[in-house]
Amino acid sequence: MKSNTTAVHPLDAALALEPRGEHRWQGLAGPDWANMVGPFGGITAAQLLQACCLHPERQGQALALTVNFAAGVAEGEFEVEARPMRTTRSTQHWTMVLRQQGQVCTTGSAVFATRRQTWSAPELRMPAVPPAEAVAPERRMPPVNWPSRYEFRFVEGGWPDYRDASEQPDSRTVLWVRDEPPRALDAPALAAIADVFYPRIFRRRGRFTPAGTISLTTYFHADEAALAKQGSRPLLAVATGRRFTLGFFDQSAELWSDDGHLLASSHQVVYFKD
Amino acid sequence: MKSNTTAVHPLDAALALEPRGEHRWQGLAGPDWANMVGPFGGITAAQLLQACCLHPERQGQALALTVNFAAGVAEGEFEVEARPMRTTRSTQHWTMVLRQQGQVCTTGSAVFATRRQTWSAPELRMPAVPPAEAVAPERRMPPVNWPSRYEFRFVEGGWPDYRDASEQPDSRTVLWVRDEPPRALDAPALAAIADVFYPRIFRRRGRFTPAGTISLTTYFHADEAALAKQGSRPLLAVATGRRFTLGFFDQSAELWSDDGHLLASSHQVVYFKD
Numbered sequence: 001m002k003s004n005t006t007a008v009h010p011l012d013a014a015l016a017l018e019p020r021g022e023h024r025w026q027g028l029a030g031p032d033w034a035n036m037v038g039p040f041g042g043i044t045a046a047q048l049l050q051a052c053c054l055h056p057e058r059q060g061q062a063l064a065l066t067v068n069f070a071a072g073v074a075e076g077e078f079e080v081e082a083r084p085m086r087t088t089r090s091t092q093h094w095t096m097v098l099r100q101q102g103q104v105c106t107t108g109s110a111v112f113a114t115r116r117q118t119w120s121a122p123e124l125r126m127p128a129v130p131p132a133e134a135v136a137p138e139r140r141m142p143p144v145n146w147p148s149r150y151e152f153r154f155v156e157g158g159w160p161d162y163r164d165a166s167e168q169p170d171s172r173t174v175l176w177v178r179d180e181p182p183r184a185l186d187a188p189a190l191a192a193i194a195d196v197f198y199p200r201i202f203r204r205r206g207r208f209t210p211a212g213t214i215s216l217t218t219y220f221h222a223d224e225a226a227l228a229k230q231g232s233r234p235l236l237a238v239a240t241g242r243r244f245t246l247g248f249f250d251q252s253a254e255l256w257s258d259d260g261h262l263l264a265s266s267h268q269v270v271y272f273k274d
Numbered sequence: 275m276k277s278n279t280t281a282v283h284p285l286d287a288a289l290a291l292e293p294r295g296e297h298r299w300q301g302l303a304g305p306d307w308a309n310m311v312g313p314f315g316g317i318t319a320a321q322l323l324q325a326c327c328l329h330p331e332r333q334g335q336a337l338a339l340t341v342n343f344a345a346g347v348a349e350g351e352f353e354v355e356a357r358p359m360r361t362t363r364s365t366q367h368w369t370m371v372l373r374q375q376g377q378v379c380t381t382g383s384a385v386f387a388t389r390r391q392t393w394s395a396p397e398l399r400m401p402a403v404p405p406a407e408a409v410a411p412e413r414r415m416p417p418v419n420w421p422s423r424y425e426f427r428f429v430e431g432g433w434p435d436y437r438d439a440s441e442q443p444d445s446r447t448v449l450w451v452r453d454e455p456p457r458a459l460d461a462p463a464l465a466a467i468a469d470v471f472y473p474r475i476f477r478r479r480g481r482f483t484p485a486g487t488i489s490l491t492t493y494f495h496a497d498e499a500a501l502a503k504q505g506s507r508p509l510l511a512v513a514t515g516r517r518f519t520l521g522f523f524d525q526s527a528e529l530w531s532d533d534g535h536l537l538a539s540s541h542q543v544v545y546f547k548d
Binding site: 241246262 | 381
């Protein structure tokens with residue numbers, strides 16, 4: 001397995017899982033994607049999805065992905081088990097487990113599906129925002145590594161400045177975001193970007209508290225053709241909290257193509273300390 | 275295992291899983307909860323959650339539940355495997371599988387958590403609607419059994435009347451809903467109610483098409499005390515679609531206590547035929 005070099009995109013380096021027998025892959029958690037405790041949740045989600053994508057029995061494309069973060073993944077090797085549980089005519093159901101030294105760190109499930117031409121319609125509409133090129137890229141980055149793997153152009157709700165922040169009436173963030181360096185969009189990249197929002201409680205309270213995603217679910221509305229069409233241009237990403245109570249909150253997010261199609265809906269429940 | 279009698283509430287009958295060895299339970303899919311193909315997805319979700327609740331190693335209360343519907347459950351016996359994958363100080367992560375004759379019908383995962391007093395705040399607000407008692411219970415029921423297990427008081431977006439229906443600008447439904455007969459709310463009951471919305475495409479298109487939930491995720495914001503406080507009174511339930519494309523759509527829902535607290539957020543991706 002290669003570590004990140006100038007020749008390999010950091011996302012591709014993270015997705016370079018090595019087969020280790022039936023239903024099993026080996027990956028490497030490196031410093032490029034480090035968060036406060038273990039790696040950025042989005043990269044773990046992408047790696048679990050990637051194990052399904054690489055599986056020789058895989059049919060169809062990603063439709064749904066759920067990842068449950070049980071314990072931080074330590075820097076170093078990990079094993080992903082990705083097992084097709086049931087394949088029907090149009091869907092394939094997967095169960096995944098990520099382990100280190102035999103201990104379960106992450107569990108997940110995925111559904112892959114064969115899409116067909118049908119009646120189609122949007123319902124949620126993309127918010128009216130300035131185009132990406134009219135929004136300056138954020139230069140400040142939090143003191144962890146993974147945000148440098150993305151370009152953030154915040155339209156609303158950027159990183160809180162805790163020195164003079166106060167409670168906000170809502171926790172909404174709207175931004176243009178793409179991989180940094182730019183990289184063509186595919187399902188694992190989209191799965192990672194679905195977790196690109198800092199925890200909504202930071203914004204809502206205007207202060208930092210230890211927090212971490214417990215469970216993340218993403219629904220993919222885009223087939224490979226739609227992802228290819230988006231290419232490496234920024235996506236519009238929107239996230240808002242729903243309720244904060246008793247040490248947990250949930251947030252819902254949408255990822256839009258720059259021509260206004262909802263590429264993915266994503267939801268997560270997050271632990272916070274106090 | 276008892277079948278439904280006047281003495282046993284139909285939900286409790288469905289939740290009466292019998293232990294069958296380590297991590298395994300046996301349940302019965304009966305006619306009370308029948309949908310078009312197999313049982314109502316909500317009852318299957320409740321049964322998978324119930325297996326975790328009954329497990330002797332269970333710690334904490336339901337926080338997140340994901341259920342993937344791979345194949346219809348036939349009337350008759352089924353086996354649920356519910357396995358604690360990792361237990362940390364505040365969370366416990368579960369993987370579940372429902373099988374019939376050794377074939378996987380449903381997979382799932384759950385997170386249970388220990389809640390603590392913390393800073394808390396709502397963000398999403400309950401829509402302003404008339405109280406349940408001001409809304410007439412729906413008398414028409416679709417030609418399947420499970421809807422008779424609930425009382426529906428539609429504020430907006432009731433069962434479409436396909437004879438004179440037409441495409442709608444949105445797919446939103448708002449209703450007061452409770453178990454029928456009334457039953458005190460608990461986490462499995464709430465897990466079932468999270469799936470109580472007919473597929474959003476029926477409303478949006480104003481016509482019927484074969485459709486079925488593929489994956490359902492519910493986040494629980496209410497601890498046992500909050501569920502007990504709600505008791506058997508109707509919940510306010512709201513659901514809206516997000517995008518319909520290439521044979522699949524997603525919908526997001528909220529379940530509110532009658533005093534305005536978000537008890538659960540729920541999301542699903544749904545297959546539709548044409």
